[in-house]
Amino acid sequence: MNKLWGGSKRGDDSPRRSIDQREDEGDGANEHTRLLPNRVESTQYQGYLSPDDPAVSPYNLWSVRLVRYLTIIFTILTFVWWTILLVSIFVTPPGFHTRGSGYFAFSYSSLTLANLLFTLIFFAIPSKSVRIMSVVMGALLLVDTILLIAVEKTRHEEGWVGMISITWALLMAIWTLLADRLVKWGKTEEEERLTGRAETRRTLAEWTAVLLSTFSMVILSLVVFLTTCTLILRALDAGLAPPGEMYWVDGDKYMMHVYCHGNKTDSKGAKVPTVLIEGGENSVEDGLWQFAENAVNNGSISRFCFVDRPGFAWSDTAPSPLSAGMAAEAVSEALARAGEDGPWVLVSAGIGSIYSRIFSARHGGDVKGLLFIDPLHEDDLSRVGSPTRGFKLWIRGIISPLGLDRVPGALFNGRTKEDRVWGQSAYQTGKSLFMQLQENLVADTLSKRDLASSSAIQNPDVPLSLISSGVEIRRDSGWEDKQRDISHLTHKLKHWDIVDEASHEVWRSRNGRDIIEKRLKQLVNAA
Numbered sequence: 001m002n003k004l005w006g007g008s009k010r011g012d013d014s015p016r017r018s019i020d021q022r023e024d025e026g027d028g029a030n031e032h033t034r035l036l037p038n039r040v041e042s043t044q045y046q047g048y049l050s051p052d053d054p055a056v057s058p059y060n061l062w063s064v065r066l067v068r069y070l071t072i073i074f075t076i077l078t079f080v081w082w083t084i085l086l087v088s089i090f091v092t093p094p095g096f097h098t099r100g101s102g103y104f105a106f107s108y109s110s111l112t113l114a115n116l117l118f119t120l121i122f123f124a125i126p127s128k129s130v131r132i133m134s135v136v137m138g139a140l141l142l143v144d145t146i147l148l149i150a151v152e153k154t155r156h157e158e159g160w161v162g163m164i165s166i167t168w169a170l171l172m173a174i175w176t177l178l179a180d181r182l183v184k185w186g187k188t189e190e191e192e193r194l195t196g197r198a199e200t201r202r203t204l205a206e207w208t209a210v211l212l213s214t215f216s217m218v219i220l221s222l223v224v225f226l227t228t229c230t231l232i233l234r235a236l237d238a239g240l241a242p243p244g245e246m247y248w249v250d251g252d253k254y255m256m257h258v259y260c261h262g263n264k265t266d267s268k269g270a271k272v273p274t275v276l277i278e279g280g281e282n283s284v285e286d287g288l289w290q291f292a293e294n295a296v297n298n299g300s301i302s303r304f305c306f307v308d309r310p311g312f313a314w315s316d317t318a319p320s321p322l323s324a325g326m327a328a329e330a331v332s333e334a335l336a337r338a339g340e341d342g343p344w345v346l347v348s349a350g351i352g353s354i355y356s357r358i359f360s361a362r363h364g365g366d367v368k369g370l371l372f373i374d375p376l377h378e379d380d381l382s383r384v385g386s387p388t389r390g391f392k393l394w395i396r397g398i399i400s401p402l403g404l405d406r407v408p409g410a411l412f413n414g415r416t417k418e419d420r421v422w423g424q425s426a427y428q429t430g431k432s433l434f435m436q437l438q439e440n441l442v443a444d445t446l447s448k449r450d451l452a453s454s455s456a457i458q459n460p461d462v463p464l465s466l467i468s469s470g471v472e473i474r475r476d477s478g479w480e481d482k483q484r485d486i487s488h489l490t491h492k493l494k495h496w497d498i499v500d501e502a503s504h505e506v507w508r509s510r511n512g513r514d515i516i517e518k519r520l521k522q523l524v525n526a527a
Contacts, residue, residue, distance in 0.1 A: 280350025311435025
C-alpha cells in the first residue's frame with residue numbers, strides 16, 4: 001500500500017477534500033478515477049496520494065494520452081519521409097527529384113524526426129527551458145520557411161520536396177511546444193487533484209531528464225540557426241545572375257547553364273569551329289573561362305562555349321544515378337536547345353576528359369579536334385568511385401546545410417558570391433558535394449562502361465593534342481604511362497607537351513597557359 005499524504009504533512013493548512021469526498025459531492029467517476037487503482041476508488045481511504053505514487057500521472061487524462069498517440073503517428077510518418085529522402089540521395093524515386101542537393105530537405109526531416117523522438121522520450125517530464133527553446137526553434141524555422149519559399153532560386157532548387165520538409169518541420173515544432181504545454185497542465189491538474197497541490201520538487205531522475213531534454217533542444221536550435229545562416233547566404237547568392245542562358249533538359253526535369261562568346265563566322269563569312277570547354281574537378285568558370293576570354297580577345301580562337309555539368313555553378317543537379325554518359329547527353333541537349341551545333345574543338349581538363357571523350361564519340365564528324373589538359377585515365381575511375389571517398393562525400397553533404405565552412409568564410413574570410421557559386425568555395429556547396437557523390441557512385445560501373453563503349457566508336461582521324469602536368473608525373477610514377485595511353489586515343493596525335501612546373505590545373509601557370517593557347521590555336525586553324 002502506497003503512503004497517503006495529509007494536508008498538515010505537506011505544509012498546507014487550508015481545508016481540502018479527499019478524492020472520495022469530492023466524488024460524494026457530485027463529481028462522480030470520470031476519466032481520471034477510472035484509470036486509477038481500485039484502492040483510490042474505494043471509500044475506505046480518506047486522504048491524498050503521495051506525489052511519488054505511480055497513479056499521480058498526466059497520462060490519467062485522455063487528452064494527454066491522445067496527444068502522445070498522435071505524436072507517435074507523426075513520428076512514424078516522419079520516419080517514412082526521412083527514409084524516402086535518404087534513398088533519393090542515391091536513387092531518386094519518381095517525382096522526388098530536387099534541383100538542388102536534396103541535403104536541405106533531408107536535414108529538415110532529420111531535425112523533425114529528432115525533435116519528435118526527444119518529445120516522446122521526455123514526454124511526461126515537461127520543462128520550461130524546453131518550451132523556451134521550442135519557441136526559438138519554431139521562430140527560426142518560420143524564417144527558414146519564408147526564405148525558402150520567397151526566394152525564387154531556392155524555391156526552384158528545393159521544389160515541393162524541400163517545401164514540404166521545412167513546412168512539416170515548422171508544424172512539428174509547434175506541435176511539440178503545444179504538447180509540452182499540455183503535459184505541464186495535465187501534470188499540475190493531476191497533482192492538485194490527487195495530492196492536494198502542484199508538486200514543485202523534482203527527483204534526481206527528473207532533473208537528469210530535464211537537463212538532457214534541454215541540452216537536446218539547445219543542440220537542435222543551434223542546428224536550425226546554422227541552417228538559417230546558410231539559407232541567408234543562398235538567398236544572397238541567388239542575386240548573382242548567370243552570364244549565359246538556362247535551358248531545360250531531360251524532359252524538363254532540370255536546367256543547365258550554357259555560355260557562348262565570340263563570332264560563329266570569320267571575316268569572309270565562313271563558319272568557324274567553336275571551342276567547347278569541359279571543366280575538370282572544378283567548373284569552367286574557375287580559371288578556364290578567363291583563359292578562353294583572353295584567347296578570343298587576342299585572336300587565338302574566334303568563339304567558345306561551355307556548359308556547366310549538372311551540379312556545377314548555375315546548373316541544377318540531375319536525378320540519381322547520373323553516369324558520365326547521361327551527363328554528356330544532357331550537355332548535348334542543352335547545346336541543341338541553345339542552337340549550338342558545332343563544329344567543335346573540344347578542350348577538357350582532368351576528369352572532364354571522360355565526358356569529352358564520350359561527347360566526341362557520340363558526335364562523330366562534328367568534332368574537329370581534341371585538346372586534353374592532364375586528363376584522367378579510365379583506370380583512375382576506380383579511385384574516383386572508391387567507397388571511402390563516397391562515404392566522406394555523403395557525410396560532408398549531410399552536414400553541408402550547417403554551413404560550417406561557408407558561413408565563417410563569408411563572415412571572416414571575405415568570401416564573395418562568386419567564390420561560393422563557382423569559385424574557390426564552390427566545393428563546399430551541397431550541389432557540388434551531391435554532384436561529386438553522384439560521380440562517385442557510378443564511376444567504376446556505369447561511367448566506365450559508357451567510356452569503354454565510346455572509345456570503341458571514337459573517330460580515329462580526329463587531331464589530338466595532349467598537355468600533361470610535370471608535377472603529377474613526378475608525383476605518381478604511373479601517371480606518365482596513363483598519359484601516354486591516352487595519347488593513342490586517335491591516330492593523329494599532334495603534340496604531347498609536359499609542363500614541368502605546372503600542377504594538375506596546368507592553366508594556373510604562365511607557361512601552361514601559353515602552351516594551351518598555342519596548341520588550341522593550331523587545332524582551330526587546322527579545323
